[in-house]
Amino acid sequence: MALIMGCTNIESDVGDNYSSIRKTAWNFIKEKGWSDSAKEDWNSATVTKIIVNGDYELLNTSYEGKEVFSVSFEDKENVLASTPVILVDLNRNKVIGFMLGE
Numbered sequence: 001m002a003l004i005m006g007c008t009n010i011e012s013d014v015g016d017n018y019s020s021i022r023k024t025a026w027n028f029i030k031e032k033g034w035s036d037s038a039k040e041d042w043n044s045a046t047v048t049k050i051i052v053n054g055d056y057e058l059l060n061t062s063y064e065g066k067e068v069f070s071v072s073f074e075d076k077e078n079v080l081a082s083t084p085v086i087l088v089d090l091n092r093n094k095v096i097g098f099m100l101g102e
Helices: 019-032
Strands: 046-051 067-072 084-088 094-098
Touching: 019 067, 019 084, 019 094
Parallel strands: none
Antiparallel strands: 046 067, 067 084, 084 094
């Protein structure tokens, strides 16, 4: 039995139905004090469906191996550490984890 995993880019134009996902992730970034490295235009963040693996810091470990939204923000120029990638639950629009920037 073979198992193939990957990620699918589901990003759409600005104003699409992923706007609330982007906003949820942006609010989490601001709450944690991580918004300094990101450009202020949170609505241009990239939203992708991924399968959660061990690379992420999960707020709830039950999401390991499950499909979630990954939200990546564009960084400002010349930042030392990139903006963390935020994971959002597919159905509840709630942050469930993150990966710190490098």
